[in-house]
Amino acid sequence: MRILRAATVTATVTALAAVAAGCGGGSGFGGGGSDDSPTSLTYWASNQGPNVEADKKILGPELKKFEQRTGIKVELEVIPWPELLNRILAATTSGQGPDVLNIGNTWSASLQATGALLSWDRKNFAAIGGRDRFLAPALEATGAAGKDPAAVPLYSLAYALYYNKRMFQEAGISKPPATWDELVADGKRISRDGKWGLGAEGGQLTNNIHQAFALGKQHGADFFDSAGRPTFTSDGAVAAVKQYIDFMAKDKIIAPGNAEYGQNQSLRDFATGRTAMVLWQAAATTFSADGMQPGDWGVAPVPVPSGTPGTGRQINSMLAGINIAVFKNTRNLRGAQKFVRFMTSDTEQRLLNKAYGSIPPVKAAQRDPAFSRKDTKVLRETLTRSAAPLPQIAGESQFETSVGTAIKDLFADAAAGHPVTTASVKARLAKAQQQMAQ
Structure with a gap:
């Protein structure tokens, strides 16, 4: 995950899980429209660039591209790292949050334990092109061992x-x-x-x-x-x-x-x-x-x-990086899946990871020469040879x-x-x- 000042967690995971399990149909979620005909999505992006405005400039044209292809408008909010975890935890308890969001990969198991995130089983992975597209090390930081991932790798990072x-x-x-x-x-x-x-x-x-x-x-x-x-x-x-x-x-x-x-x-x-x-x-x-x-x-x-x-x-x-997740009670599940597929497509993976200096967790995207420069090569080799995920525990x-x-x-x-x-x-x-x- 991107470096951040850790937020103070004011509720235990056990309590969060109990509340999230009772959120039901997600009346506060979704950006408009029904799952049969989604017209918009809300997306919380983590601050990956030098500042929030830089992220908006990078992501804005790509979200417009997605809208032109699908007819789904993406309402973007870039959230600074010091605020992100508490915002997510509040969303899991209140039912007021985005359809799609970025999470630090070290939080995957903790947020998975709340029960608020969509599980990426074989069917859901199939909707975005399959699990095999992703690097195995990146998938190790997507949730607790033995469970379906709670999120999908988006940007991979190492020290x-x-x-x-x-x-x-x-x-x-x-x-x-x-x-x-x-x-x-x-x-x-x-x-x-x-x-x-x-x-x-x-x-x-x-x-x-x-x-x-x-x-x-x-x-x-x-x-x-x-x-x-x-x-x-x-x-x-x-x-x-x-x-x-x-x-x-x-x-x-x-x-x-x-x-x-x-x-x-x-x-x-x-x-x-x-x-x-x-x-x-x-x-x-x-x-x-x-x-x-x-x-x-x-x-x-x-x-x-x-x-x-x-x-x-x-x-x-540590095996660092950003995962992209979906709140499971979104009203726009199909649209959310389309958006995750778009963000993890070979083309977007090359473009976005080049912009941020990170490494694509999608195998095919790593073939771009940009990820063989000396600086990115060091990060890529560290990810594959000498990085380990933080404990994937609640x-x-x-x-x-x-x-x-x-x-x-x-x-x-x-x-x-x-x-x-x-x-x-x-x-x-x-x-x-x-x-x-x-």
């Missing part, structure tokens, strides 16, 4: 290491780091005179989770056991979180002010030459919007201890909130000069684990 070529050259660094030891060493050479080696967004809960999850894999931790019970205080989970915080607390390659950073603030520091490296999903459009030229930055895989990304302990990214959104907050608080400790120890990290994670049980 990469972006580095400022000029700052590297000025520091006498000839290539991007492949291991964490190299990253710390490079960061220390750069971190002086108001410049910093690495950027972070310590105030953004979901980014915290994404980084900790990938590092956790490298330490042999999953944060949940096979039964879905939280294991936040395992040695591997504690070591992963401490390693991330230590980039600020011990290694001092992240500026203390980053402890409070929210959405995209670290990207602006990178684009304006204040930070030399950033770990991020597709970011080219944002860098360009902030005045950086494509030749100014390089892209490399996120470091791993061995220097060679792969499976198991060499995982270097409590995933609570995981983002509780552990993401623990990491935020630890960054605040580091910024204030307070010691960050194995014991203090474990205590924060123990509190987060207790919150999961409430």
Whole structure:
């Protein structure tokens, strides 16, 4: 999913499921017309570009194209990430929401548990061209194992290491780091005179989770056991979180002010030459919007201890991305299916993913040369070789909130000069684990 500041979830998934199950025929849903003759649809799109207006410019002509082909008008609302999850949760309880919507793929199982989303069984997949069109890794982040997906992959994303070529050259660094030891060493050479080696967004809960999850894999931790019970205080989970915080607390390659950073603030520091490296999903459009030229930055895989990304302990990214979903009590089911088919068509997948710098989860669309450039190639290879989905469990959104907050608080400790120890990290994670049980 696209990076966001995690919303505060004010109701439990269990309660949401009970209310959503009682929503019935969806009188508040749909953009007009009946399922026999849909005339309009409402669509909540996530903010994928540098800002909401950029998304409207990208999506507007495509939605007009869909209307010309089908006679169905799409009423678009682009929702910023900090608001999206709470808006969706409110829609599942109130019955007032869109026909079609984008969701972060990490939320798939949580929203699936509400019972509000259409299940993509064989029949529904057939209506959009079949399940086999999609990459298997992308389908892993569409809902709980053993159940029909709750959504369809739309944009696939993975993390990469972006580095400022000029700052590297000025520091006498000839290539991007492949291991964490190299990253710390490079960061220390750069971190002086108001410049910093690495950027972070310590105030953004979901980014915290994404980084900790990938590092956790490298330490042999999953944060949940096979039964879905939280294991936040395992040695591997504690070591992963401490390693991330230590980039600020011990290694001092992240500026203390980053402890409070929210959405995209670290990207602006990178684009304006204040930070030399950033770990991020597709970011080219944002860098360009902030005045950086494509030749100014390089892209490399996120470091791993061995220097060679792969499976198991060499995982270097969570499997990120956006899924497109349909509220199952929409009055315009056929129109919604037509729209999902349009958005996941080979042509639209090539066009939209090129616009956003993401990778198409539709196999045929990846044949476009645009996805073989060096930057997109790194993302594509990470997705297929060294990315893993966040736990597809009903409590995933609570995981983002509780552990993401623990990491935020630890960054605040580091910024204030307070010691960050194995014991203090474990205590924060123990509190987060207790919150999961409430």
